[in-house]
Amino acid sequence: MTKKTISTDQSRRDFLKTSAATSLVAGAPMLFMKNAHAYVNEPKGGTVTLGFNVPQTGAYADEGADELRAYKLAVKHLNGEGDGGMMNTMKPMSLKGNGILGKKVQYVTGDTQTKSDAARASAKRMIEKDGAIMITGGSSSGVAIAVQSLCQEAGVIFMAGLTHSNDTTGKDRRKHGFRHFFNTEMSGAALAPILEKEFGKDRTAYHLTADYTWGWSQEGSIKKYTENLGWNTKAAVRTPLGAGDFSQYITPVLNSGADVLVLNHYGKDMVNSLTQAVQFGLRDKNVNGKDFQIVVPLFSRLMAQGAGKNIKGIYGSTNWNWSLQDAGSQAFVKSFGAEYGFPPSQAAHTCYVQTLLYANACEMAGTFNPCGVAGALEGFKFDGMGNGPTEYRAEDHQCFKDVLVVKGNENSSSQFDLLKIVEVTPRSKVEYAHDMEGYAGNLGSCNA
Amino acid sequence: MSVKESSRARDTMILAIFSVVVLTAPLWAKLIGAGYPDLLQKFAIFGLFAIGYNILFGLTGYLSFGHAAFLGIGSYTTVWSFKLLSMNVLPAVFFAILLSGLFAAAIGFISLRRTGIYFSILTLAFAQMSYNLAYSVLTPITNGETGLRVLSDDPMVLDKALGVEVEGSPLGTLFGLTMTGWSAFYFCAVVLILGFWVSLKIFRSPFGMKLLAIKSNQTRMEYTGFNTRPYLLSAFVISGMYAGLAGSLMAVTDPLAGAERMQWTASGEVVLMTILGGVGTLFGPILGAATIKYFEQIFSAINDQVLSSTFDFLPELLNQFMVTITSPFVGEGWHLTLGVLFMVIIIFMPGGLMEGIGRLIRLLPGRRGMAAQQTQYDADVTIEANADNQTTTPEKVEKGDAS
Numbered sequence: 080m081t082k083k084t085i086s087t088d089q090s091r092r093d094f095l096k097t098s099a100a101t102s103l104v105a106g107a108p109m110l111f112m113k114n115a116h117a118y119v120n121e122p123k124g125g126t127v128t129l130g131f132n133v134p135q136t137g138a139y140a141d142e143g144a145d146e147l148r149a150y151k152l153a154v155k156h157l158n159g160e161g162d163g164g165m166m167n168t169m170k171p172m173s174l175k176g177n178g179i180l181g182k183k184v185q186y187v188t189g190d191t192q193t194k195s196d197a198a199r200a201s202a203k204r205m206i207e208k209d210g211a212i213m214i215t216g217g218s219s220s221g222v223a224i225a226v227q228s229l230c231q232e233a234g235v236i237f238m239a240g241l242t243h244s245n246d247t248t249g250k251d252r253r254k255h256g257f258r259h260f261f262n263t264e265m266s267g268a269a270l271a272p273i274l275e276k277e278f279g280k281d282r283t284a285y286h287l288t289a290d291y292t293w294g295w296s297q298e299g300s301i302k303k304y305t306e307n308l309g310w311n312t313k314a315a316v317r318t319p320l321g322a323g324d325f326s327q328y329i330t331p332v333l334n335s336g337a338d339v340l341v342l343n344h345y346g347k348d349m350v351n352s353l354t355q356a357v358q359f360g361l362r363d364k365n366v367n368g369k370d371f372q373i374v375v376p377l378f379s380r381l382m383a384q385g386a387g388k389n390i391k392g393i394y395g396s397t398n399w400n401w402s403l404q405d406a407g408s409q410a411f412v413k414s415f416g417a418e419y420g421f422p423p424s425q426a427a428h429t430c431y432v433q434t435l436l437y438a439n440a441c442e443m444a445g446t447f448n449p450c451g452v453a454g455a456l457e458g459f460k461f462d463g464m465g466n467g468p469t470e471y472r473a474e475d476h477q478c479f480k481d482v483l484v485v486k487g488n489e490n491s492s493s494q495f496d497l498l499k500i501v502e503v504t505p506r507s508k509v510e511y512a513h514d515m516e517g518y519a520g521n522l523g524s525c526n527a
Numbered sequence: 528m529s530v531k532e533s534s535r536a537r538d539t540m541i542l543a544i545f546s547v548v549v550l551t552a553p554l555w556a557k558l559i560g561a562g563y564p565d566l567l568q569k570f571a572i573f574g575l576f577a578i579g580y581n582i583l584f585g586l587t588g589y590l591s592f593g594h595a596a597f598l599g600i601g602s603y604t605t606v607w608s609f610k611l612l613s614m615n616v617l618p619a620v621f622f623a624i625l626l627s628g629l630f631a632a633a634i635g636f637i638s639l640r641r642t643g644i645y646f647s648i649l650t651l652a653f654a655q656m657s658y659n660l661a662y663s664v665l666t667p668i669t670n671g672e673t674g675l676r677v678l679s680d681d682p683m684v685l686d687k688a689l690g691v692e693v694e695g696s697p698l699g700t701l702f703g704l705t706m707t708g709w710s711a712f713y714f715c716a717v718v719l720i721l722g723f724w725v726s727l728k729i730f731r732s733p734f735g736m737k738l739l740a741i742k743s744n745q746t747r748m749e750y751t752g753f754n755t756r757p758y759l760l761s762a763f764v765i766s767g768m769y770a771g772l773a774g775s776l777m778a779v780t781d782p783l784a785g786a787e788r789m790q791w792t793a794s795g796e797v798v799l800m801t802i803l804g805g806v807g808t809l810f811g812p813i814l815g816a817a818t819i820k821y822f823e824q825i826f827s828a829i830n831d832q833v834l835s836s837t838f839d840f841l842p843e844l845l846n847q848f849m850v851t852i853t854s855p856f857v858g859e860g861w862h863l864t865l866g867v868l869f870m871v872i873i874i875f876m877p878g879g880l881m882e883g884i885g886r887l888i889r890l891l892p893g894r895r896g897m898a899a900q901q902t903q904y905d906a907d908v909t910i911e912a913n914a915d916n917q918t919t920t921p922e923k924v925e926k927g928d929a930s
Contacts, residue, residue, distance in 0.1 A: 135858075135859045136859060186832070187828060187830075188828065188830045188858075189827070189828055190827055190858075190859060194785065194787045195673075195674045195783060195785050195787075196674075196783070196785050196787060196788065197787075199781060199783065200565060200569070200824065201824075201827075201828075203563075203564075203565035204563065204565060204566065204824055204828060207563035207564055207565050207566075207708075208560070208562075208563040208565075208566070209828075221672055221673045221674065224673070225674065225676075225783060228676070229781075232698065232707065289672075290662075290663060290666070290671050290672055291671060291672035291673045292672075292673040317663065317666075319662060319663055319672070320672050521679075
């Protein structure tokens, strides 16, 4: 029925097609023409724009809010306002407290919604519209990996926020992406000796795992290290991210014969699953003649706050804790506390440090050009940022530093004093080869 | 015949104006702060999604709550075509339309046995099933929460056979033209224009008239001897293919597919877009899609820093006051603003933004040009269909007044 219409309409349609094509061709060169910039979003004028892309909604919203606080504080300090925080303790340091390379630091924000799609759209907006020269943030490895590869394609630097999956600097490492946070491999290596000491060599573990790259990575690392100790793994059950109710996953644990539950969950998920596991009486159980134990390999104070008394005596690892006594941590806690009235989380710490490290690298390189900045960061050794001597390994852009093994505090002195540091595992114990099996990746080349 | 001729000339004119507006978007969108490729791509992609949805919802009145499933299928098919065959977008888009069409035929075949709310619930159920399959059960195919990405060591047999080298991160190409930034926008824009043209043809065809007749009174249609189901199924499949095409373009502009594209919120979003713009109108759905995407991207990016610089001209105390009262409506609160806008539009202009534009044009005497007539025509069609719906017989209440 439409056939006739088409045939009589042919010439007009041809005309339209031609005119559409003509306008396309005529308009294209103007828009395709590369700007007269040496690299993407080269800052012109007196300011430079950074993009803070954090989850403001979803399972990791608490972490995102704290990250944003840290970013705002870092911008203040970079611009020479406030007490300077870690800029008083960082060494070596090229920052002058007058912005970056003399340009005042501005920022734009976006909501990742803990979804790869939304995070990439938001990062693209920052790059294409707001002219951000660097993107940072994220509280989920899935998002971090997605945004990191976007930044590689777009030609800007990505300073990862809280991302713990091995893949971020492993299989999916990128020339433009840098991670200060530790990863599941390090968590496994640091936790294993403590678990052996506390729970012995003869244990049966049951994993509940957030079903995405980070959960898989952590499950793999913990399995690898605990099985080396002689533990058995009864089952590893995948749960959807942001599930809310975990009772259907916890019930089977009760009669599985396992005596350790490993919760590979983070954020609100971990708060919910741990609370439910305790409510189901898992910790009061006695299996195979041993007390039932729960392990949360990646711990944070924000989660501890959410889980309340349920975290008492539970072991985990963390990148940083505000109770550390070194000068860098103290300076940061003081400055953050003065600004917001409570101590920062590990997410806030890593984001703050990443911003300073980026700014410092720009000063060292004397340019915002991502190739120069990446060159300055690769192999950069620094101290006074709360983790002791730290190095950005050039081969995979992963920071190597000491790892904290912590335990839920049994007699806390304040509402923030929730994690007790059991051991500071030295860097040498958690180091691994950059081309380790299942970890090796290809950085690719600089894109400017 | 002359009436037909003149209406055809008018349609050509509409298409020409539409093409010009779409292709010059990078120029005029700058004025509202939307002149960057990613957002314009989203305008085009979701515009296409809404156009297709409007063919089902606007013409037949069948309210589907599951079109995001086809969007997701389109995305996954595209990424798999990139992974297995070639980074060229043409086979990817082709397979995406084909597969989403097949799924639409299967889902439509079952869902269309019911009308009204029962149809909506059935489509919603299918979409949620697809979402859960993609999210956890079919993880080997969809890579679950992490999302499916193209990796440089994927087979890409056609590219390998033709000796096409992929450097760096794999991106979609159109015979060497990389699908990123403005080139990706122009690709989406051309597809949008084609999609709009097909939709225009359907609106004007006898097939479109039959779909409208189903909307006004399906029982009466059946009494006159028409078997309505094939028409409904074709409309459902066509709109499913549009959704698949939109999903495919999402993956073309950004080679990544995630399960969240299939979530019910995504299905609800296209319903909102269509209603916001104007159900059953030609341009309405595109306008609605652009409005929602604009809010999502621009309003959500406004933070306290931006607000206080906007109100900089005020004295400090007043400035702080303004920042405090406006901040819940921007940033994370962009949904709130959108909700208010949506309510205002539905209460005062049930015909959506198109009705508002139509009223504005009618206020200008002597300026009833081509656009005014078009709006008038579209509005009439909607009103007619709605009016007919209100006089439905009791048996037909089940189908309800979808718009």
